[in-house]
Each structure stands twice: as C-alpha cells, then as structure tokens.
Amino acid sequence: MSLPDPPSTPPSGDSPWQPPPGPGWQQQPPPGPPSELARDAEWRRLDLRMLLVHPVNELVRFFPLLIALFLFGSSDDGGVWHYIGVAVPIAIGVVRFATTRFRITPGQIELRRGLLSQSTLTAPLDRVRTVELTASPIHRLLALEKVEIGTGSAGRGSDGRVVLDALGAAEARRLRHELLLRRPGQAESGAGAADPGTQATPAAFAPAPVLLRFDPAWARFAPLTGSGLLIALAGLAASGQFVGNEIAGAIADSGVDRRLASIPLLVLSRQQR
Amino acid sequence: MTALREPAHLVSPRARVLWTLGAAARMLLLFAIAIPVVWLNGLDVPWPAWLALAALALAYVLVMPSYRYRVHRWESTEPAVYTQAGWLSVERRIAPMSRVQTVDLEQSAIGRLFDLAAVTVTTASAAGPLRIEGLDHQVALGLVEELTRRAEAETGDAT
Numbered sequence: 203m204s205l206p207d208p209p210s211t212p213p214s215g216d217s218p219w220q221p222p223p224g225p226g227w228q229q230q231p232p233p234g235p236p237s238e239l240a241r242d243a244e245w246r247r248l249d250l251r252m253l254l255v256h257p258v259n260e261l262v263r264f265f266p267l268l269i270a271l272f273l274f275g276s277s278d279d280g281g282v283w284h285y286i287g288v289a290v291p292i293a294i295g296v297v298r299f300a301t302t303r304f305r306i307t308p309g310q311i312e313l314r315r316g317l318l319s320q321s322t323l324t325a326p327l328d329r330v331r332t333v334e335l336t337a338s339p340i341h342r343l344l345a346l347e348k349v350e351i352g353t354g355s356a357g358r359g360s361d362g363r364v365v366l367d368a369l370g371a372a373e374a375r376r377l378r379h380e381l382l383l384r385r386p387g388q389a390e391s392g393a394g395a396a397d398p399g400t401q402a403t404p405a406a407f408a409p410a411p412v413l414l415r416f417d418p419a420w421a422r423f424a425p426l427t428g429s430g431l432l433i434a435l436a437g438l439a440a441s442g443q444f445v446g447n448e449i450a451g452a453i454a455d456s457g458v459d460r461r462l463a464s465i466p467l468l469v470l471s472r473q474q475r
Numbered sequence: 476m477t478a479l480r481e482p483a484h485l486v487s488p489r490a491r492v493l494w495t496l497g498a499a500a501r502m503l504l505l506f507a508i509a510i511p512v513v514w515l516n517g518l519d520v521p522w523p524a525w526l527a528l529a530a531l532a533l534a535y536v537l538v539m540p541s542y543r544y545r546v547h548r549w550e551s552t553e554p555a556v557y558t559q560a561g562w563l564s565v566e567r568r569i570a571p572m573s574r575v576q577t578v579d580l581e582q583s584a585i586g587r588l589f590d591l592a593a594v595t596v597t598t599a600s601a602a603g604p605l606r607i608e609g610l611d612h613q614v615a616l617g618l619v620e621e622l623t624r625r626a627e628a629e630t631g632d633a634t
Contacts, residue, residue, distance in 0.1 A: 318584035325577040354634040355576035355597035
C-alpha cells in the first residue's frame with residue numbers, strides 16, 4: 203500500500219475526533235512493521251503461539267469426557283486410554299492451527315479452514331464494517347488478540363464473519379487500523395486517484411482519543427438503578443431480620459418480656475372504666 | 476408482462492447421489508429410533524402400517540433426489556445472482572451483485588468424495604444467505620472467482 207504525498211495542510215473541519223497535528227500525523231508509514239494489507243497473495247497462518255492455545259481450548263472442551271475417562275477407565279489397561287484421551291484433543295488443536303490460513307489481497311480477504319470439510323470465505327475489503335479485537339485470559343498471557351472482521355452480512359451465527367483466532371497483539375491492531383481506515387475503492391483506483399480533499403487516512407497510528415475514563419465516584423449512583431435498589435432492599439431486609447432476631451433473643455434472655463406482659467392488661471382495664 | 480424465468484444452470488448430476496445417501500441415512504435413523512421405541516413400549520402396530528411407512532420412506536429416498544435435481548438451479552449474471560431451490564416448496568432468490576457481502580465455498584467431508592461443493596453468498600438481507608448446493612467443485616471455484624470479482628468491482632459496503 204503506497205500512500206500519496208500528504209497534503210500540506212491537515213484536513214480542515216471542526217470534527218472533535220481529529221488528532222492534533224504533530225509528529226507522526228499524516229506522514230509516510232514508519233519504516234518499522236510492514237503494512238498488514240500489503241502482504242499480497244501469500245497465504246498466512248495465524249500466530250504460531252496459537253499452537254499453545256488451541257490444544258488447551260480443545261482439552262477444556264473435552265474436559266467432561268476426560269473426567270469420565272480418568273474416573274472410570276482406571277482399571278487394568280486404563281493407562282493407554284488416558285494417553286489417547288489427552289492426545290486426541292491436542293491433535294485436534296494442532297490440526298485446527300495447521301489447516302487455517304488467510305490472505306489479504308488488495309481487494310479482498312480470504313479465510314480457509316478445515317481438514318475434512320473445508321470452507322473458503324471471501325469478503326471484499328470494501329464490505330468490512332467492524333473489526334473487533336478480543337483477548338481471553340490465555341490470549342492475553344501470550345500477547346495474542348482475536349480479530350473478528352464483520353461485514354454487513356445478516357448471516358446467522360458465524361455465517362459471513364471472518365474470524366482470525368488469533369494474531370499477535372501488535373499485528374492485530376495494525377490490521378484493524380488498516381482495515382478501518384482504508385479508503386473506499388482503494389483497490390481499483392490505486393493510490394494516485396485518492397482525492398486529497400477527502401483523504402483521511404493517517405498513515406501513522408494516532409492514538410485513539412480517550413472518550414471517558416471510569417471514575418470510582420460513579421459507584422454511589424449504582425443504588426439508583428432498579429436492580430441496585432432491589433439489592434439494597436434485600437440487604438436491608440436480611441440485616442433487619444438478623445438484628446430483629448438478636449433483639450428478640452436479648453429480650454428473652456433479660457426477662458423483660460414477662461414484666462411487660464402485664465402492661466396491656468393495665469391499659470385494657472383503664473379503658474373499661 | 477413476462478413471467479420470471481428459471482435460473483439457467485442445473486447443479487451437478489452427482490448431487491443426486493449425495494441427496495440419496497442423505498435421504499437413506501435419515502430414513503434409516505427414523506426406523507432405528509421408531510422400532511426400539513415401539514418395541515420397548517409394547518405398542519401393537521399392525522404390519523400394514525409398517526409396510527406403508529416403509530413404502531413412503533423408500534419412495535422418498537428414490538423420488539426426492541431426482542425431483543430435487545430438476546428444481547435446484549442457479550445463475551450468475553453481471554447484475555445479480557439468482558437461485559432456485561426446494562422440493563415440495565420452491566424458493567427463488569435474487570441478490571444484486573452490489574449487495575453481496577461475503578462468498579463462502581464449502582466442501583463437506585462426504586461432498587469431497589463426490590467432488591461436490593456448496594457456495595453460500597451472504598447479503599445484508601434479513602432473509603439470510605443464498606446457498607447453492609451440489610455444485611461440481613470446478614464449477615463452484617469458477618463461480619466463487621466470478622462472484623468475488625464482480626462483488627469487488629462494486630465499491631461501498633453494500634447495504
């Protein structure tokens with residue numbers, strides 16, 4: 203991906219989201235990592251670290267079966283089955299890694315999956331609407347991020363969703379930036395045809411502006427919600443019951459109740475007069 | 476007013492074999508469940524009923540695939556992709572090329588034995604994706620290539 207010369211003045215406009223002009227804004231890409239969209243036509247695998255993640259995921263998925271195997275298979279020759287029970291999920295994880303490939307050509311993204319039943323998913327880059335990065339704890343431990351590329355397709359479930367599980371965190375973020383900041387029609391028109399007036403692709407990744415940070419003081423508004431109120435009332439009721447029981451016990455211990463028992467009689471007798 | 480014509484192309488003749496196998500497997504499963512259930516509950520089903528059920532199942536396995544083969548059709552032209560599918564109820568769907576979101580080529584494990592593939596074209600429509608089953612693998616590859624080339628030529632996010 204080669205970009206045209208940056209315009210001499212940053213695009214004018216009163217959008218509050220514009221990063222401040224400064225070093226790194228609208229310059230040629232830094233010479234460091236190559237563009238994720240530029241690695242044409244070569245099939246790539248997911249990050250090699252997924253060799254650690256997939257087998258663990260499969261083991262977790264097979265966990266109930268493994269429990270059963272280890273509980274009931276511990277007779278004479280159960281040892282072999284224990285090994286098989288662990289080896290099969292690991293093998294499935296390795297095969298999953300080995301059979302998943304993707305590539306990003308100038309115009310589209312392709313994802314291939316499967317050993318026995320195979321599928322090739324193709325989506326034009328113009329259709330990309332959302333790019334979602336997620337990382338489970340095990341992903342975070344290995345500095346990986348899962349990239350889900352959503353198009354406008356109304357498919358059910360995973361239909362028409364390109365899921366790259368997973369790429370290295372830096373690579374995933376670069377890919378996200380480049381997919382989202384790509385100019386429409388770039389593939390056909392080439393770099394020269396881009397209109398400088400509408401050019402809005404920062405080559406360097408300007409850090410996203412922080413919209414809002416969590417403030418612990420917000421916690422005091424929590425009881426104002428319906429569920430918060432309900433929980434507060436439940437807590438009040440529970441503590442009330444507990445305190446009430448304590449008081450009742452204390453009264454019973456002190457013997458006040460027996461002395462008080464005569465008072466209503468007195469009151470009644472006065473009223474009768 | 477001219478009536479809507481059928482899509483131009485039939486699917487691969489080998490798709491009939493695949494559908495027959497699928498139908499036979501479903502019917503075997505049906506009997507594999509029905510017979511123990513009836514036997515365990517001690518129900519007294521008269522033998523003509525069994526005979527009728529078996530005849531229906533056999534007719535389904537023998538007739539459905541060739542009938543389905545005549546219904547399933549597809550066509551991909553410059554402006555749109557057009558499919559017709561079904562058996563008892565027939566559905567025709569047309570998706571403009573400018574609305575194509577993703578193109579998915581799938582080969583099931585059994586489909587690979589017969590060199591068959593399925594192409595799924597998703598759009599932003601709430602009616603779900605268009606699916607063409609039982610295509611010859613080479614034809615499917617050509618169709619995917621054509622669809623992606625045409626979809627890519629249409630810029631924008633296609634919604």
